[in-house]
Amino acid sequence: MKHAVTYELIKEDKRTRARRGVIHTPHGDIQTPVFMPVGTQASVKAMRPEEVRDMGAEIILSNTYHLYLRPGQEIVRQAGGLHKFMNWQRAILTDSGGFQVFSLGALRRITEEGVRFRSHIDGSEHFITPEKSIEIQNCLGSDIMMAFDECAPYPADRAYVKNSLERTTRWLYRCRDYHQDWERQSLFGIMQGGMYKDLRKQSAEEIVALDLPGYAIGGLSVGEPKELMLDILDDCVLLLPADKPRYLMGVGTPDYLFEGVERGLDMFDCVLPTRIARHGMAMTSHGRVNIKNARYEKDFTPLDPECDCYTCRNYSRAYLRHLFKSGEMLSSMLLSHHNLHFLINMMKNIRQAIEDDCFTEYKHEFYGKYGKF
Amino acid sequence: MKHAVTYELIKEDKRTRARRGVIHTPHGDIQTPVFMPVGTQASVKAMRPEEVRDMGAEIILSNTYHLYLRPGQEIVRQAGGLHKFMNWQRAILTDSGGFQVFSLGALRRITEEGVRFRSHIDGSEHFITPEKSIEIQNCLGSDIMMAFDECAPYPADRAYVKNSLERTTRWLYRCRDYHQDWERQSLFGIMQGGMYKDLRKQSAEEIVALDLPGYAIGGLSVGEPKELMLDILDDCVLLLPADKPRYLMGVGTPDYLFEGVERGLDMFDCVLPTRIARHGMAMTSHGRVNIKNARYEKDFTPLDPECDCYTCRNYSRAYLRHLFKSGEMLSSMLLSHHNLHFLINMMKNIRQAIEDDCFTEYKHEFYGKYGKF
Numbered sequence: 001m002k003h004a005v006t007y008e009l010i011k012e013d014k015r016t017r018a019r020r021g022v023i024h025t026p027h028g029d030i031q032t033p034v035f036m037p038v039g040t041q042a043s044v045k046a047m048r049p050e051e052v053r054d055m056g057a058e059i060i061l062s063n064t065y066h067l068y069l070r071p072g073q074e075i076v077r078q079a080g081g082l083h084k085f086m087n088w089q090r091a092i093l094t095d096s097g098g099f100q101v102f103s104l105g106a107l108r109r110i111t112e113e114g115v116r117f118r119s120h121i122d123g124s125e126h127f128i129t130p131e132k133s134i135e136i137q138n139c140l141g142s143d144i145m146m147a148f149d150e151c152a153p154y155p156a157d158r159a160y161v162k163n164s165l166e167r168t169t170r171w172l173y174r175c176r177d178y179h180q181d182w183e184r185q186s187l188f189g190i191m192q193g194g195m196y197k198d199l200r201k202q203s204a205e206e207i208v209a210l211d212l213p214g215y216a217i218g219g220l221s222v223g224e225p226k227e228l229m230l231d232i233l234d235d236c237v238l239l240l241p242a243d244k245p246r247y248l249m250g251v252g253t254p255d256y257l258f259e260g261v262e263r264g265l266d267m268f269d270c271v272l273p274t275r276i277a278r279h280g281m282a283m284t285s286h287g288r289v290n291i292k293n294a295r296y297e298k299d300f301t302p303l304d305p306e307c308d309c310y311t312c313r314n315y316s317r318a319y320l321r322h323l324f325k326s327g328e329m330l331s332s333m334l335l336s337h338h339n340l341h342f343l344i345n346m347m348k349n350i351r352q353a354i355e356d357d358c359f360t361e362y363k364h365e366f367y368g369k370y371g372k373f
Numbered sequence: 374m375k376h377a378v379t380y381e382l383i384k385e386d387k388r389t390r391a392r393r394g395v396i397h398t399p400h401g402d403i404q405t406p407v408f409m410p411v412g413t414q415a416s417v418k419a420m421r422p423e424e425v426r427d428m429g430a431e432i433i434l435s436n437t438y439h440l441y442l443r444p445g446q447e448i449v450r451q452a453g454g455l456h457k458f459m460n461w462q463r464a465i466l467t468d469s470g471g472f473q474v475f476s477l478g479a480l481r482r483i484t485e486e487g488v489r490f491r492s493h494i495d496g497s498e499h500f501i502t503p504e505k506s507i508e509i510q511n512c513l514g515s516d517i518m519m520a521f522d523e524c525a526p527y528p529a530d531r532a533y534v535k536n537s538l539e540r541t542t543r544w545l546y547r548c549r550d551y552h553q554d555w556e557r558q559s560l561f562g563i564m565q566g567g568m569y570k571d572l573r574k575q576s577a578e579e580i581v582a583l584d585l586p587g588y589a590i591g592g593l594s595v596g597e598p599k600e601l602m603l604d605i606l607d608d609c610v611l612l613l614p615a616d617k618p619r620y621l622m623g624v625g626t627p628d629y630l631f632e633g634v635e636r637g638l639d640m641f642d643c644v645l646p647t648r649i650a651r652h653g654m655a656m657t658s659h660g661r662v663n664i665k666n667a668r669y670e671k672d673f674t675p676l677d678p679e680c681d682c683y684t685c686r687n688y689s690r691a692y693l694r695h696l697f698k699s700g701e702m703l704s705s706m707l708l709s710h711h712n713l714h715f716l717i718n719m720m721k722n723i724r725q726a727i728e729d730d731c732f733t734e735y736k737h738e739f740y741g742k743y744g745k746f
Contacts, residue, residue, distance in 0.1 A: 046706075070695065071695040075670065079692070322414075322458075323414075323416060326416075326439075326443055328418065330419070330420070330421070332702060333419075333421070333702070
């Protein structure tokens with residue numbers, strides 16, 4: 001079977017598991033390791049797609065749950081697919097809707113068949129099965145589709161997690177069987193198993209058996225301590241095949257990206273950069289900046305003196321603070337731009353460092369300047 | 374005295390009072406008639422300044438009242454002036470704060486000395502005099518400053534309006550006397566007089582006597598019927614000198630722009646295009662479009678099929694509707710862009726039509742297609 005998405009390894013770090021690669025997709029190549037900006041509702045918030053492209057993003061993520069509810073996958077299909085609908089010509093990854101549906105808590109009920117839930121928008125009742133998730137993602141036309149899984153909460157007891165991951169495996173088979181056009185869209189499986197290493201192993205063995213074009217690690221960074229998360233992650237990566245992309249879901253602070261890369265992960269996504277931007281927070285080479293702070297009132301220097309993004313080239317902290325305090329949309333636009341540029345540029349530096357055999361040095365340098373995460 | 378701002382007449386229409394000119398300013402030339410986008414708080418809402426520039430805007434308006442309260446004129450001055458603070462290299466006109474202060478209603482009290490008022494932001498008490506208004510505008514560094522005036526409400530009795538316009542004249546003298554650097558910034562006087570033609574004449578004679586570099590017509594489009602407004606406007610224009618720019622304040626619907634141009638006005642401003650954009654409304658060559666309307670759910674055509682702006686080249690009505698319904702900022706960004714482009718492009722066509730001796734034909738063609746205003 002010819003796959004839409006394939007992974008090519010370029011170089012492995014000598015001292016860590018960090019690796020430099022390329023993911024080939026029907027909508028262009030993706031240099032890895034990569035951070036994927038999130039466009040939940042078919043828009044990377046407060047950004048024009050050309051801005052996202054021009055800062056070097058080669059793939060974005062969008063959300064099946066949100067687009068299913070609004071505007072509905074049929075409208076996106078009729079528009080010519082999500083790429084055309086939202087004016088984004090590069091690669092798109094869609095999640096399965098599983099994570100959002102399970103996050104609804106009291107509003108959803110899980111059975112072997114699927115998940116019944118109420119819309120967070122209007123309370124209407126819906127039923128999503130693995131087949132339905134793939135059907136929606138087929139309409140969206142993303143390059144990478146994610147399997148419909150359950151992300152177990154933290155903490156959760158062993159029996160719950162085991163039961164959950166085994167159902168996730170059965171659902172993965174159903175996703176695989178339902179999907180037809182593998183040359184157009186690739187399906188990635190998701191490893192679960194909570195904080196139980198033996199269950200992680202069981203999950204990995206079950207999903208790797210399907211020989212899918214890529215695999216993700218789900219159910220981490222869900223509230224557990226960082227040390228526990230990294231300990232589990234250490235094990236998880238080794239359970240996944242080296243010739244496929246490895247995706248750590250929902251992770252986006254600079255330190256988690258470095259730790260993930262160091263352990264051999266290739267793909268990351270998070271709403272963090274655009275979300276904190278809307279709250280007046282910026283990531284800079286010297287740590288976080290809260291632009292609301294009174295100390296920036298008469299600070300006419302750029303947000304990040306080491307950054308060459310549009311925001312830092314053209315505006316001062318004093319102006320950005322004024323915009324935020326005045327409730328101007330331009331505040332979100334400029335801070336979102338900077339934060340996304342910051343992470344994308346950081347990943348570019350990480351890739352270069354791996355190529356130049358100095359990933360560990362770059363990590364230490366970055367950590368030293370960034371300070372507390 | 375050498376003035377910062379001068380007017381050059383290029384051509385007069387043969388059949389109407391419409392005229393084609395250029396306003397020279399320290400921050401570049403402005404082709405007239407011109408529509409000025411409004412950047413109330415040092416930002417044209419939901420727009421990057423380069424977007425505003427690239428669609429052809431040669432001047433924007435900003436608000437003294439708002440910038441005085443936040444961030445404060447001293448911060449803008451220290452930033453190097455408003456142009457630098459907000460990253461806008463072309464011309465800027467600042468209003469005097471008078472209109473906003475008088476709009477505060479119960480929150481303000483007028484004396485001969487000035488206006489005492491409470492901030493709409495935090496209720497703090499402030500006192501603005503004509504001298505203070507010029508001092509603030511000197512700090513902002515706009516190319517065109519407006520005199521501190523009272524815009525009488527509609528309806529208002531004759532005695533009130535007469536008293537108000539005479540105080541406005543006295544305030545204009547104080548503004549004129551306080552301002553020093555006329556080569557850097559020009560002061561425009563504002564004609565008042567409500568709906569009373571003899572008072573309009575009185576106001577005009579009093580302010581024209583000062584031989585200022587430009588004049589505005591204030592106190593129109595404040596709730597009076599359109600016929601009355603146009604009737605008063607007919608008279609007003611003839612009372613102002615032909616060798617100075619004439620500015621009709623706060624007017625921005627397409628029909629008012631055409632009627633204003635036809636009567637010999639050169640400058641217009643209004644928050645309308647960006648404000649209605651944030652409410653999902655667009656101005657198109659075939660009239661207004663309410664993007665919220667269900668009929669656009671599966672409409673994959675551009676917002677305005679005759680428009681070549683960024684929004685119309687890249688997005689469908691279905692997508693714009695989706696963005697609005699989903700509360701995405703990109704909705705305001707794209708609709709604001711389109712609406713501003715629409716008015717700026719319309720003014721460009723008007724200028725060309727005057728040059729080509731077909732202003733009246735262009736007006737009829739536009740009205741025929743646009744439909745009800």
